Amino acid sequence: MWTTRRATAVMVTAATVVLGLPASAAQAHGGTTLYVSPKGSDSAAGTARHPLRTPQLAVDRLGRDGGTVHLAGGTYARQRIVIKERAHVAVLAAAGAVLDGKGLTVPDDRSGMVEIRDSSDITVDGLTVTGYRTRSLDGVPIGIYVTGSGHGIRLTGNHIHHLGNDNGTLGSFDMNAHGIAVYGTSATTPISDVRIDGNELDHLVLGASETLVLNGNVDGWSVTRNVIHDNNNIGIDAIGFEGTISGPARFTDVNRARHGLIAGNRVSRIISEGNPAYWEDGSWCNCADGIYVDGGGEITITGNVVDASDIGIEVASEWREGRTNAVTVTNNTVTNSRYTGLAIGGYDQDRGEAFDITVTGNVLRGNNTLDDGSPEMLLQYYVHDTTITHNTVIATNDQPVLLYRDEPAGSPDKNARVVLNHNVYGGPVPAGQELYYWNGEEQQGLKAYQAASGQDKKSIYRYAGTPSSSSTVTKR
Template structure:
């Protein structure tokens, strides 16, 4: 009894105090069975009565609410809470809803009976009202619907202080709380929603134990002025999920993207995952998003999968990957649109693609005269990154079995307009694509036409291509390119010439093999018009050529590359091409160092068949230079090891200046520096022919004649050291005639007209010797077999001018007991 008397005494004092200050008080106690008059002694039993009781226009009013559960029932208007323009305060006089003293946190506004009918339910609406305060109330239990706990519209001077929003859940299925988009609806509960209002403040309010879906603790719906939030707290809530799932057994309509309700298509996942469509325009949530593809074959339709410029604008990553270790295949066989891509990333930022298998993309020749670009052949893509994209990571994917044509008989005869790109980074605007990582992928078995397997082209600034295996593609393996006019001329692109080149990249620790074009010599790794690219620690073999540092496009300059610590071996032609083959363009300011270049011009009929027999050798005698140098200036070739399967080591073609060749080691097959052959194009026509050009027999003559490699060596013998023609003539000086020595061969006369004499010493048992004469292009014109007796054998070739032998420069090889010697022969009229 004493506690009741004390409480009544306290309330009487409180009432007297507020009355003295010009404030009226009303009281509500839900525990009362009958409704009272709103006094402390006879409180209302529903808040509705207090809000709708006529009040003084000259005083503020406080509605004191007793602890208890105040349930909102859509079928009982008197349980509903609405403060309209006639119910709020005015002119600085507030209507305040608060708890009895000591009942803070115990007044529960309960929305558990509300459900979606013709409208989204509301627990408390303040609409058109002014000067309203809410203090220490708890809004609880709104669930299984979209709706609003507190809805404030067209109001002013609203204060919400120390209130709690508790157990607001758009669904009662706990596993689905983070996946509020399904049935093409965005589900939400807004704890507090503010629209077209002014001077609204939230302070010390808390959201707890809730899953709002696309809702928020305080949603600024727009049209507000002076909406302030301070000291807000959130505890034990379920936010929007960051992990989404796509399954071949999923459903794009009823799915939510959760692991138990996955979507059916990747396109639907990209459309919805992590995007809040309750805003207009939609916004990205502030969280990294992962789309997991479950095991199976996913077949995009139409133009394929598209990730646009809205992704990454929040600085958060979107990852498209396989789930766990499952085998997720992205198959292009259902794409029908011209210029389709299995995955197109255009203008997006912060995108990762990981652990997927991209396959079965084929261009459709039927679409050549279809829109867009009627008359232009269909070109398709595995993965294409374009526009102003940046921060793109493509890692641990397989990209395979793609072809520019479905007709197998045409695959070896592409034209320049026949293209398919398995993986291309293409900068199409004057704002560069930046920060691209291509790492640990396998790209293989693609029929690319004139395109490449892995391409970086156009305006791309900063990229890395690392740890990839690129093999069995029908053209170049990896290329960083620039200055291609078609990139500038394409009507859908806006890049201009000053920006149309890839630059500032790394190509590191890749393995490139069997990348062989059926049309032209194709490199495992190619720098073609790019700038400032470091190529290091790669292995390139069984390609058309190993590494090419070039610049195909006219009137352009590229370079500033560092190519180091690579192993280049067993390719169909030369191991290294260094310089531009275009007579109007240059490669400059490059360094090639610490590479091993060996055993190229490999004799392999299977590889040659892949080249459609367009290049590659058919006999060992056709081997030529390991290193070809073209239009190159102000560049370095140093500390490299070159091992040739013939005696022909290096060729200088077209023109060069400002070269530094030093500290290199050259090893001809004869293991003799005297027999090492170097050729130099002196008249800038790209070919070798006497008397204009130079063929240097012996390392010493080459170094003396070119001024290069004075600090290098061949077979351990440096320039100027005795024993390697160092005391004889230089340049194209003819072979000296000397008395035969045991197991030595002398050829004379030289120049010759109709006959050559071979003095061959044989210190051992009788054996066979093979003499073969080749023109400077490697074509065999004379072949002879001789039986050598012990001692000196004098052999004459007397029919020099018969058949295909014309005046010019030839190479004569003498092979016996597995040892081959090579001589340069001039034949005159």
């Protein structure tokens, strides 16, 4: 299990979170304190010397005023924890405390090993969750599931691994699972003040769903210092405009994850190849993002390291009636992506728009390891009012493609006011041999691209030597 937390000195007032604090800073709540151990007895008093055996019983005994449940180390087999319409509850796990769902039947629809419904001021800290699996297309197993409405949710220092949906139906998007999921399902009251910090999520079988997701009416949240690796779909996702909230509110700001921070996370090996949901027309879709904003708004993505995933970071909107806007992507490092390092905009002409996107200070290097001619940086459909500046973009393929912008579609306003400048491009071929595509047309060399696009007038290209040479970029 991962034990070291990487501190990041960043403060984001809107998210009211300061990175650099220890992830184990969860505090016991007031009210009753009860103790649980796999060696305890449910007829015991629940003291440290005479613990209970069942975590759910301890939560229920806290009463309406809440309190703290301490879980001793050991395995709690075939047990779930459901916190429903409660407040001021903390579940604090000692090292080695494992909630093991092996042998449990996963019901239809979404369900969590730890499930927090319409509750506020809830903490879950230090717990290992595993084994919750199904082969049913109707069941959606989740490690920790927060749903309904509420505020003050703290999920810190947990380890969620080896669970998911094992159905093998090729091409079916009906198989789903999550590691951590926050679904704001109320059209009137959001889930707010959510902190997801210092967790590890790995070896999850997710079908068409995501490792860590915020979906629907989730307003004011942070996802920080998590380690996410070796999962077969998206690592971190902030979603809007799905059917999480239906009716007149669906395509409004109520139904989108917003005012969020994604910072200091380490995301690696997020790959959809082999995931049955992504079998398309006789081949695998290499389309799992390390970090994805799909319909979210007013989000900062900063200081993350994304490596060896299908797509490093993507900012898009999958619903034509939706949008992704007011997103800042800054000071991230994206390396060894199989398809592309950064993608912005709808992936076809039936998607929504992406605008007011700021991309600055990032390092993209050695992406498109599939070596299929895809670029380090991809601008798709309906991208407008967007700036991409002061980034370092280094390709390592023999025929490097540094940038690709699709041919514009839709009205002119859906493609206008895109600015690229002050970027440093580099690759393993001499200047003039690298490739850029602008509005779908190939341009060979920076000068040709600048002339054709009017972009990147103060950007430079640096020859980095052969693909097998040192990663140090040297000016030609």
